[in-house]
Every structure is written in structure tokens, then in C-alpha cells.
Amino acid sequence: MKAPEELSELFRANGRKVTAQRQCIFRALQGSSDHPSADSIHRQVSREMDTVSLKTVYQTLHDLTDLGEIAALDVGTGLTLFDPNVEQAHHHLVCRRCGTVRDLTAPLPEIRLPDGAALGYDVGSAEIVFRGLCPDCRVSDPAHPASPLSDVPPVGPA
Amino acid sequence: MKAPEELSELFRANGRKVTAQRQCIFRALQGSSDHPSADSIHRQVSREMDTVSLKTVYQTLHDLTDLGEIAALDVGTGLTLFDPNVEQAHHHLVCRRCGTVRDLTAPLPEIRLPDGAALGYDVGSAEIVFRGLCPDCRVSDPAHPASPLSDVPPVGPA
DNA sequence: TTGTTGAACGGTAATCATTGTTGCTATGAT
């Protein structure tokens, strides 16, 4: 993701208007190093501007996704996360208990479909999601989900 | 997924009751070779029993997921799909236009995280989702003309 | 066979994430 000022330029260059709300969202995105949801961005922005609509956050995030500055990421937790890290190719590691997502920058073998395996599809991208327990959730007894801190439902493996 | 009679046995063995609604859902699942949603199963079951609650379908599907007989599958289309094929390890091919999901049984190199890359996670599974346009959607989109199946380009991370 | 018990049922209403509608406001170009 580019810096806020560059994003403003990009928006203008694409016929979109640069509003105070959008600039605030740009800054909130730059400040978040992880994978924020629309709601968490909205909470962050609301601290600075108290009447920002959640819909405005959604629209700006979708605009940024269309422009390729961030990536929408759905790992099965029921809400869409947004990934500002689009410069560096990476995959994701998802905790099946609390739902937190971490980037995986470790080198992985290039994924290639064997000839004829694409079933006529025009395949454009491949994403790998690793699922497991994060260090924090491993501390609690794995056999007994005693007190889940977050009520994200577990997601079954493929 | 096991046969309906075996599923009934399994339910009884786990202290769950075998109702007519559940047996009907078992049969509907066995009859569907693809990746049904809760709603499509509900429509199928409703043809046979006209007063089956959608909640009952959800509960039975979750029970089957807990027992490992089917797998919940969320590929970012907004609804949860259920995959009766849990015996054979496979990945998924998702059409980004119409959302249909196909199994990929082609052999892929085993995905394995290098030592120290797991960031303290207890990694349990890895799933690959390939995204593209299915043959039907390619026909209606001149921007992505059909190409010979042999020259599928290698695909990188999303 | 019959009685008992609690899991499971159907119907409805609620919840959560997300999107549409509408009338007003402010951006960016003239």
C-alpha cells in the first residue's frame, strides 16, 4: 500500500474525490500492521472523526481494493479482512480458535497446476491458507476449549 | 462421507438421536456430488418433507462436521459450503464470477512450512484455493477468451 | 407395550456483516 499522500493523488487521478474521511481511513490503514476488518478500521477512524459512517469505510476499502492498493481477504471467519501488504507475495496463517491472521513470508514452492488439471478454468491466482493454533491459544488446554477469548467459530479444514 | 445407514449408527453411537429429518438430510447429502450450501440442502429436503426447518439443516450439517463426515468450506462467497468428500485429500477451484466450486484432485507438491516459519503456531492443515473463471463464465466474457488447456500459466500467491 | 426423559423439532425473531436508498454536503474543475 502506498503512503496516504500518494493514495490521495491516485484517487484524484482516477476521478475519485479526496475527502477528509478518506484521508483519515488512509492513515488508519497505514497505522495498522496486521489485517484489519472494516469494523476495526471504523472504530479507529471514529476516534478522530466521530461521525464517520461504516458504509463510507466499506466504500473506501472497496475503492482501494479495486485500485490494487489493498487486498480483500476471506479466511472463513465470517468477516472480510483487508491486507495492506500487496507489494510482497505472501500466504496466510490463521488461528482456528481466535481467528487471528498472520502473514507468511517464508519461501514456498511455486504452485502450478499440472497440464489439463484446470478443468477449463482460466486460473488467475492461488492462495494458501494454513490453519492451526496460535501461541496464545496453545497455552490453554487444547483438548478443552476452556474460555475462548474471541467467539469466532472454528473453521473446519478442507 | 459414509452411507446414510452408517451415519445413523454413528449418530446413535455418539448419543445423538436419529430423526426422520436427519435421515432425509443424510440422503440429500449423498445425492449431491458437488458442494451444497445449507440452503440448497434445505430446498432438496423440503421436496420430501415439507416442514423441515432451516435451523435443523444447519444443526445436522454442523453435527456431521463435528464428526468429521463432511467439511465446512468457506471460499469467500458469503455462504458456507459443505463438502461430503473428506476421504480423498483435495483442493478447490473457485470461479470468481459465479462462485461454483470444483474439487481439484490433481497431484500437487506437498505443502510444508520450512522449520521456524510457523511463528509458534501448531499448524494442522493447509488448503489451497485456486481462483479463476469457469468455462461457462469464460464464454460470456470476451475479455478472457478461452485458451488451450495446456498453456496454463504458473500462478503465484494471491 | 408403555412411560419417561431430554434431545431435537418448527416457527419466529434476533444477530451480524454488508449493501441499498435518500436527501444533503463538499470536492475539484471551470
Next chain:
DNA sequence: ATCATAGCAACAATGATTACCGTTCAACAA
């Protein structure tokens, strides 16, 4: 400064999923 229009906030609505609640019925034992 003016002005057309994209964008805004405040709702209301949507679609998938789940909770509530009074009733029913599968499982098991007498």
C-alpha cells in the same frame, strides 16, 4: 466564486446464520 456531481451520514434492508420457546418424539428401560 460557481457549479455539477461524487461522496457523505443516517437510516433501512438484505442474506446467511443463530437464539428462543413451547411442543414433539427417539431412545431406552420397566
